[in-house]
Amino acid sequence: MTGGKRTISLLVENVPGVLSRIAGLFSGRGFNIESISAAPTMDRLVTRITITTTGDESIMEQINKQLNKLVNVIKVQDLTETDFVEREMALVKVKAEPANRAEILRLVDIFRCKVVDVSPTHYTIEVTGTAEKLGALLELLKMVGIREITRTGSIAMAREKK
């Protein structure tokens, strides 16, 4: 499988099993899910799902068509073709010893993150941004010592025409 990263935005009916239908389609047909995130929209009956995947044109065409074929899927949008905003969030628990606390807080400041939990030995940092930004921060925090990490996967939305 070749081709770059793709971001797909789906509107689906918020019914039991809908996520497993989508995940099952990807695994059953040999497509790849890099990340997936789902939550209801303002309309509780409708869920928005963002999937990032990889694949060339023909794989993307099949993914698009196969998703559309699922009865519970209302709309499929391949955002990669358009101008869009993409964000990811992570919570990172790092070792915060007296010697490196100042360094950690400097990074938090530079990356415009927040410290959301403090203990005598650890900070938990909340960071939001593109996958690249998260990657860059994590690289730097690695040097301090990451204890635990949880990431949301991408959520994305098309930009309005200017």
Next chain:
Amino acid sequence: MEILKEEGVDTVFGITGGAAIELYDELAKTDIRHIMVRHEQGAVHAADGYARAKKGVGVCMVTSGPGATNTVSGIASAYMDSIPLVVFTAQVPTPLIGNDAFQEVDIVGITRPCTKHNYLVRSIGDLARTVKEAFYIARSGRPGPVLVDVPKDITQAKADHTPLPSPSLKSYNPRYKPNMKQLKWAIEHIKEAKKPALFAGGGVILSGASKELAEFARRLNAPVTASLMGLGAFPASDKLWLGMLGMHGTYRANMSVQSCDLLIGIGVRFDDRVTGKLGTFAPHAKIIHIDIDPTSIRKNIPVTVPIVGDCKMSLAELNRLLGKEQFTPDPESNKLWLDQIEQWKKTIAVAYEQKHAIKPQYVVEKLYELTKGDAIITTEVGQNQMWAAQYYHFDEPNRFITSGGLGCMGFGFPAAIGAQVACPDKLVVDIAGDGSIQMNIQELATAMQYGLPVKIVILNNRYLGMVRQWQELFYEKRYASTDIEQAPDFVKLAEAYGGVGLRAARPEEVEPVLKEGLSRPNLVIMDFLVEREEGVYPMVPAGAPITDMLLVN
């Protein structure tokens, strides 16, 4: 039950069980006919055969747990072949779901990838709407099986029924009408083509587009081939008929597709058994692909002009456009093309030589002659299926009923039961192998119980013949686990169930046995002891270009 009647259901195939008692109790109060099978797989195949012969939706009802899991092969077969079914499975009571209760299984989870859609009914209030949707989804767009899982407590509850309007689903809206721009683009290619070929599939039969296809072929004066599922979509007696395409296709069909400059695929999905090696398929052709399911288009092969739409409507529109333009093919290039095909036809025909032992092809050919091509033929899977496809010629759709996509052994006999229920006055023959027939042989009791005079023709070579043929050709004749010499006496078996059993061991016995068997008003097994190591030819090895044909034994 009210909904079933609203949907025009007159027959249900199934077998009861603990969780299904209420469903069956209610079913018995209606005038809907129930065909009680002896194994749930038989119920689904029977409903499949029924749906195809009747051109309607087949309905099954089974119990929870093992009843539900036994339906899976049948559902998967119907899914691959796009056959509209609604399968009701009973489920343990709602409070027990998820507790590993007795006879509980997550059948909605299990069948998710092999149904068009499925439902677990969670409250009695949802039941009517769900059933309505299930029928709508099963029969609309590209048809397919829909499963409805109904917990026992929901079948125990009562609800008043007021007829519902036809469902409209915001997320499901099949598109029938083809795009005019695409059609016009297709016409441009048709006008340029010097060597066009048409390739029809199961979609033509499902949308009832045979008449439109014949007119289209006539307007182009173009040859027509078909997939296994498409047999009968175009009359086999027509001079434009090429025979079947693909692994066991005719020489002229494969050569035509490989040489044509325009291939028009109609209701097909370019399965690997048809295309052979993908990169070498139809190398000189532009391809127009008409299908109601967008996922079929460009899934396997690149397409020049995709047309998403119903086959019948699309062909009718193309015919109208061609008529408006008063299109006629260029006589000179058309003649050259058809002469070339005639030449291929003469070079190598699908053939065999009847010598001392009975040739299976001879049995099928005789069956064709004696029935004048006017029977509904079901098949099992393997050599029997290919010989049926090659030597029984279909002039009309919905006469050939086979498990095409899934290739499910054990399909033919229960499907014949379903077809016979749908068409009580027609002759229904299951062309079987001795291996496949044993996979759902228990349904002999079902056929007897309902007085269904199905005829079973066993091409008995005491092998799992198709695999044996591959072993002969590609595994140096190591016949690992394909010899099934140990088998029942099929004549006595038929008699044990109360039917008629006949046997032919020599070529001269073939015709008398067929004549007698076909004339009996009962369930008949005709056991033909055929040449053991006869192969299906022509044959294209899997993964080879379809011109690489092995032609003789």
